[in-house]
Amino acid sequence: MTMLFPAAVGAVGYVFPNDLHVHWSLMIVLYPYITGLVAGAFLVSALYRVFGVESLRPVASFALLFALAFLVCASLPLLVHLGHPGRAFSMFLTPNPSSAMAGFGYIYAAYGIVLALEIFFLYRPHLVERWRRSRGVKHLGYGLLTMASDDLSPEALALDRRIMSILARLGIPLAILLHGYVGFIFGGIKANPLWASPLTPVVFVLSACCSGVAGVMLAYVLLNRIGGRPVSQACVDTSLKYLWGFFALTFSLEMLEVLFQAYMGTDSWEALRLLLWGPLWSSFWIWQVLILSVVPTLLLGILILGRVGPGPRTVLGSLSAVLILLQVFFMRWNTVIGGQLYSHSERGMVMFRPGWVGREGGFVALGLMVLPLVILFVLGRIFPFWPREVNDFLHVVSARDEEPDRRLGIGN
Amino acid sequence: MSILGLILLGIVARLVLLPEGYGSEGLYRPGAVQEEAVRAVRVQENDSCRPCHPLIGKLHEQGEHKALLCENCHAVGGDHFLNDMVIGGMSSPCGEALDGSCMRCHRQMDVAVDPEIIKLIKGPDHLDKLRVRSDHDCDQCHHVHAPLKWVREARAMVGVSDGG
Amino acid sequence: MAARTASGGNGPEGGRDADLRRRGFLRLVLSGAVGGSLLLVIPMGAARLLSGAQEDEEGGGTSNNPAGRRYVFVVDVTRCIGCGTCCVADRNEFMVPDGYYRTWVERYVIEGLDEVHVDSPQGGLNGFAQLPEACPGVARDLFFVPKLCNMCARPSCVQVCPVGATFRSREGFVLVDAKRCVGCAYCVEACPYSARFLHPLHKTASKCTWCFHRVHKGLEPVCVRACPTGARMFGDLDDPDSEVGRLLSRPEAVAVLKPEMGNKPSLYYLGLRREVI
Numbered sequence: 131m132t133m134l135f136p137a138a139v140g141a142v143g144y145v146f147p148n149d150l151h152v153h154w155s156l157m158i159v160l161y162p163y164i165t166g167l168v169a170g171a172f173l174v175s176a177l178y179r180v181f182g183v184e185s186l187r188p189v190a191s192f193a194l195l196f197a198l199a200f201l202v203c204a205s206l207p208l209l210v211h212l213g214h215p216g217r218a219f220s221m222f223l224t225p226n227p228s229s230a231m232a233g234f235g236y237i238y239a240a241y242g243i244v245l246a247l248e249i250f251f252l253y254r255p256h257l258v259e260r261w262r263r264s265r266g267v268k269h270l271g272y273g274l275l276t277m278a279s280d281d282l283s284p285e286a287l288a289l290d291r292r293i294m295s296i297l298a299r300l301g302i303p304l305a306i307l308l309h310g311y312v313g314f315i316f317g318g319i320k321a322n323p324l325w326a327s328p329l330t331p332v333v334f335v336l337s338a339c340c341s342g343v344a345g346v347m348l349a350y351v352l353l354n355r356i357g358g359r360p361v362s363q364a365c366v367d368t369s370l371k372y373l374w375g376f377f378a379l380t381f382s383l384e385m386l387e388v389l390f391q392a393y394m395g396t397d398s399w400e401a402l403r404l405l406l407w408g409p410l411w412s413s414f415w416i417w418q419v420l421i422l423s424v425v426p427t428l429l430l431g432i433l434i435l436g437r438v439g440p441g442p443r444t445v446l447g448s449l450s451a452v453l454i455l456l457q458v459f460f461m462r463w464n465t466v467i468g469g470q471l472y473s474h475s476e477r478g479m480v481m482f483r484p485g486w487v488g489r490e491g492g493f494v495a496l497g498l499m500v501l502p503l504v505i506l507f508v509l510g511r512i513f514p515f516w517p518r519e520v521n522d523f524l525h526v527v528s529a530r531d532e533e534p535d536r537r538l539g540i541g542n
Numbered sequence: 543m544s545i546l547g548l549i550l551l552g553i554v555a556r557l558v559l560l561p562e563g564y565g566s567e568g569l570y571r572p573g574a575v576q577e578e579a580v581r582a583v584r585v586q587e588n589d590s591c592r593p594c595h596p597l598i599g600k601l602h603e604q605g606e607h608k609a610l611l612c613e614n615c616h617a618v619g620g621d622h623f624l625n626d627m628v629i630g631g632m633s634s635p636c637g638e639a640l641d642g643s644c645m646r647c648h649r650q651m652d653v654a655v656d657p658e659i660i661k662l663i664k665g666p667d668h669l670d671k672l673r674v675r676s677d678h679d680c681d682q683c684h685h686v687h688a689p690l691k692w693v694r695e696a697r698a699m700v701g702v703s704d705g706g
Numbered sequence: 707m708a709a710r711t712a713s714g715g716n717g718p719e720g721g722r723d724a725d726l727r728r729r730g731f732l733r734l735v736l737s738g739a740v741g742g743s744l745l746l747v748i749p750m751g752a753a754r755l756l757s758g759a760q761e762d763e764e765g766g767g768t769s770n771n772p773a774g775r776r777y778v779f780v781v782d783v784t785r786c787i788g789c790g791t792c793c794v795a796d797r798n799e800f801m802v803p804d805g806y807y808r809t810w811v812e813r814y815v816i817e818g819l820d821e822v823h824v825d826s827p828q829g830g831l832n833g834f835a836q837l838p839e840a841c842p843g844v845a846r847d848l849f850f851v852p853k854l855c856n857m858c859a860r861p862s863c864v865q866v867c868p869v870g871a872t873f874r875s876r877e878g879f880v881l882v883d884a885k886r887c888v889g890c891a892y893c894v895e896a897c898p899y900s901a902r903f904l905h906p907l908h909k910t911a912s913k914c915t916w917c918f919h920r921v922h923k924g925l926e927p928v929c930v931r932a933c934p935t936g937a938r939m940f941g942d943l944d945d946p947d948s949e950v951g952r953l954l955s956r957p958e959a960v961a962v963l964k965p966e967m968g969n970k971p972s973l974y975y976l977g978l979r980r981e982v983i
């Protein structure tokens with residue numbers, strides 16, 4: 131029983147008797163964290179594909195696979211958390227139109243379809259190539275993945291490009307929606323002074339961008355260093371700039387929320403103050419703000435504005451990415467758990483520490499964070515991560531990939 | 543064509559998978575209301591005790607405790623009598639447990655309560671004032687089902703009016 | 707998806723033929739995606755259309771409420787003696803597991819002008835024999851406040867339930883469909899009164915129902931019946947013979963909890979002090 135619904139480890143002041151239970155624990159911290167990575171990674175790809183940020187080309191395909199690997203797992207923490215996961219399909223069958231949570235199934239499915247199609251069209255030439263070369267089971271598998279179409283004529287590939295560009299554009303609002311609605315689930319709870327704010331979904335989306343950029347960049351650097359492949363400095367530098375920008379925005383809005391509440395000084399500030407200077411003191415001020423926000427903001431500033439060599443820039447940039455990935459996790463923690471610590475009695479708080487064992491414990495959480503990486507590894511076996519390899523297969527495509535005017539330019 | 547087929551499939555799926563009557567009254571399954579309505583009543587009315595306990599029932603009916611549920615002091619009727627059958631015992635607090643039962647309601651705290659609503663006492667004071675030994679249980683002077691029955695009878699015997 | 711099985715290993719094909727294949731293939735993929743999305747959306751639309759009549763959730767006595775009853779619960783704070791009999795009766799009626807509360811009683815001890823000590827040991831289940839721990843001074847005032855489901859006309863729990871498993875019935879009772887609840891606890895988070903919890907055995911949301919099953923059989927809610935002082939009252943507001951009808955038609959100060967939440971509770975308090983949240 132206690133494993134299912136971890137009871138709080140103590141209470142200060144008067145807490146409503148039912149508020150002693152923290153019903154949303156680690157799994158509900160993980161859920162927005164993972165969807166944030168999904169949404170953010172897609173936006174990295176969109177920066178190249180839609181907004182034409184050329185230097186992000188090396189990670190543009192990988193970012194999509196990264197997003198897919200996490201997307202596949204995004205619903206798992208929810209299912210682990212649900213008292214009756216077997217009834218989850220009801221969210222599709224009888225969604226309550228007034229509930230923010232009911233949108234989950236539709237947004238998740240729509241985004242999943244767009245992402246899967248985007249990857250399908252991106253890797254179609256590669257898959258067709260493999261289909262033609264392979265034999266036996268592999269042949270059958272690739273046949274299924276190509277949906278039994280081997281048409282690689284220039285017209286067909288041009289059409290693929292058009293579709294992909296539409297999908298990439300469609301994907302941006304969907305990715306923002308996917309994570310924005312997660313923020314809305316919390317932001318729309320009027321009974322909770324820590325959550326109830328129109329800034330909540332905005333901060334969620336922005337911090338999703340941070341975690342996406344940081345996650346993709348970190349994986350890019352690590353995987354290529356381990357694989358002994360060269361790392362594009364332009365790609366790392368551009369990632370760091372975007373990371374800095376997104377993070378500065380995120381951090382400012384997070385602080386704005388606190389400052390604004392403090393300045394207004396209403397009852398909800400009293401709640402927030404007690405929390406931030408009480409049970410959340412170290413996880414908010416020491417970790418989220420000082421170590422994981424101030425430090426990477428300064429570090430990134432020095433890396434981008436100062437004179438740091440490419441080697442240290444990559445290493446320290448990766449370190450900042452790690453810090454920011456942790457910052458986003460701490461922000462989710464302080465929001466999801468922190469919000470529940472303040473009782474609706476407005477007179478007390480509970481203390482909470484999740485256990486390691488149990489259905490919603492730390493080990494399961496770790497497993498759920500490792501699983502997407504395993505899936506990513508498997509995906510990498512089918513869909514090569516890095517464009518250089520992709521381009522080996524896409525030589526037909528890449529010649530036509532260039533914009534017509536630029537191709538003319540090269541020709542001249 | 544295929545889209546039309548899928549729409550059709552969607553409608554069929556809806557008919558098959560949706561809970562019965564969903565949406566007919568509101569966005570819920572009307573059966574749930576019925577299921578809640580037929581939940582077993584466990585705490586019974588005093589009328590259901592009287593057929594088997596007529597004497598106590600009569601006494602209780604005439605005393606100051608007449609508004610109280612038998613089950614306020616005697617556990618749950620639903621665990622005792624079901625479908626015309628006795629299925630389990632009931633508990634009757636005695637000794638300290640009985641005092642606890644009485645004092646649950648009659649303990650004088652700092653709360654201001656209209657004496658018309660309930661008579662509140664401070665345990666030792668009450669016994670001191672009446673010059674009763676401090677280890678007396680409540681039911682040594684009060685009949686628990688009709689609290690003032692014996693008190694009134696005693697007063698009548700010695701000729702003291704009810705007000706004292 | 708295998709409608710068009712192409713023979714693998716062929717080289718690029720000639721113009722028109724390829725174009726046709728291409729279109730067929732594309733139609734397949736795109737209609738699959740669009741159709742798949744439609745398949746998901748259709749049930750939502752249909753359910754919504756069917757329930758068009760249920761738009762107005764507020765107030766009773768409308769076409770949604772054939773019985774025409776407006777049930778209200780009234781708690782007279784000045785009559786509550788903090789015995790906790792109501793809590794025991796509730797536990798007996800519903801076999802609520804320890805540590806979870808459909809109803810509870812709070813004790814307020816007020817010192818000086820604004821020093822408020824609130825407690826509710828085990829939800830008041832065993833009464834309040836001991837004085838609160840953190841209460842050294844002399845109490846200016848001491849009173850008890852029973853709490854239970856507010857049966858809001860605009861319930862947050864119903865708003866946020868993703869699957870329609872918690873709902874407001876035609877008679878105005880906010881109930882939980884334990885066979886459909888997915889156990890996400892969103893309603894628990896959304897209720898401003900903390901009246902809800904996840905049942906540790908059933909793993910579904912649970913809360914006070916104002917004893918809908920008893921009311922349905924013509925009985926009073928069990929806490930109302932068990933209360934020795936008549937601090938808890940329940941009835942039809944429009945019934946002039948009912949106690950609540952008489953009470954709420956008098957010029958008395960009637961309050962609800964957290965009115966700023968906008969939930970419009972049907973649980974009213976007489977003699978409620980400003981310290982009560």
